[in-house]
Amino acid sequence: MITDFVEIRARGGGGVSLGKTIAIANQKGGVGKTTTAVNLAASLGELGKRVLLVDIDPQGNATSGLGVNKRASEQTTYELMTGDAAFDQVVVHSAFKNVDLLPSSIQLAGAEIELVEMADRQNRLKKTIAEGKERYDYLLIDSPPSLGLITLNGLVAADTILIPIQCEYYALEGLSQLMNTVRQVKRLYNPLLEVEGVVLTMYDSRLNLTVQVVEEVKRYFGAKVYATAVPRNVGLSEAPSFGQPALYYDRGSRGAKSYLELAEELLRRNGDKAVI
Numbered sequence: 001m002i003t004d005f006v007e008i009r010a011r012g013g014g015g016v017s018l019g020k021t022i023a024i025a026n027q028k029g030g031v032g033k034t035t036t037a038v039n040l041a042a043s044l045g046e047l048g049k050r051v052l053l054v055d056i057d058p059q060g061n062a063t064s065g066l067g068v069n070k071r072a073s074e075q076t077t078y079e080l081m082t083g084d085a086a087f088d089q090v091v092v093h094s095a096f097k098n099v100d101l102l103p104s105s106i107q108l109a110g111a112e113i114e115l116v117e118m119a120d121r122q123n124r125l126k127k128t129i130a131e132g133k134e135r136y137d138y139l140l141i142d143s144p145p146s147l148g149l150i151t152l153n154g155l156v157a158a159d160t161i162l163i164p165i166q167c168e169y170y171a172l173e174g175l176s177q178l179m180n181t182v183r184q185v186k187r188l189y190n191p192l193l194e195v196e197g198v199v200l201t202m203y204d205s206r207l208n209l210t211v212q213v214v215e216e217v218k219r220y221f222g223a224k225v226y227a228t229a230v231p232r233n234v235g236l237s238e239a240p241s242f243g244q245p246a247l248y249y250d251r252g253s254r255g256a257k258s259y260l261e262l263a264e265e266l267l268r269r270n271g272d273k274a275v276i
């Protein structure tokens with residue numbers, strides 16, 4: 001059925017417009033970067049967008065979260081960034097609608113040091129995923145929990161940064177450092193880099209602490225804070241061990257639904273619409 005929500009592809013249609021690259025980053029560990037990357041990718045794919053998930057975290061959890069064996073991946077973002085493989089040698093289709101992956105492997109941990117010696121070291125990811133921008137509507141980069149050279153490559157390659165913040169004590173700790181890094185990247189390498197938004201993760205509205213954290217985050221980031229907060233949900237934490245996004249593991253779960261809502265909000269904020 002054709003409704004107002006149906007459109008001819010807003011991005012990428014006819015090869016005219018380029019996909020949007022969004023780095024999901026926060027140097028703080030365990031705040032929900034990978035969970036957001038995997039589930040947002042699956043949700044955008046479900047909504048008809050062509051998505052490339054770019055895993056640049058040496059832990060490779062986004063790779064295994066999409067059901068791809070990170071130990072068996074011969075060509076990964078490591079080879080892409082060191083120049084030893086081309087885009088088409090690395091990209092793999094996932095089992096999930098509209099979602100492709102550039103997998104990671106533990107070898108990427110070494111790249112942090114190896115890249116230091118290389119020419120154009122902060123631009124390596126940007127150059128190698130450039131052709132992906134012609135094929136996908138959204139490219140989501142899952143960053144490691146640091147502000148090192150690999151994360152820098154992600155921020156240089158990105159159009160925007162999406163920051164997951166866990167609703168817990170010290171949630172804002174390190175955010176001024178992250179924003180300083182964003183400002184520096186803008187000044188030195190990527191003047192058009194913007195903040196896409198802030199996503200509150202592991203949200204529990206029953207806790208006073210959560211309410212306080214949300215207030216503080218809103219004071220700091222204002223309208224950039226997404227209205228959709230992701231609740232703490234067991235489906236989201238179980239799904240990775242089955243190599244599936246929550247949408248496929250347990251479609252009715254609150255976690256799966258909240259990431260679909262997040263994807264819809266992201267499309268809305270970008271003036272983009274689902275293709276159904």
Ligand SMILES: Nc1ncnc2c1ncn2[C@@H]1O[C@H](COP(=O)(O)OP(=O)(O)OP(=O)(O)O)[C@@H](O)[C@H]1O
Pocket residue numbers: 028029030031032033034035036057059061143144145201202203230231232233234236237238240255
């Ligand atoms: N909304 C949620 N509900 C329940 N569990 C969650 C939720 N979000 C994330 N988790 C769990 O919290 C842990 C950390 O999440 P995740 O790996 O996504 O964080 P990260 O920021 O990518 O971590 P790292 O910094 O190590 O890369 C994981 O075990 C994940 O399954």
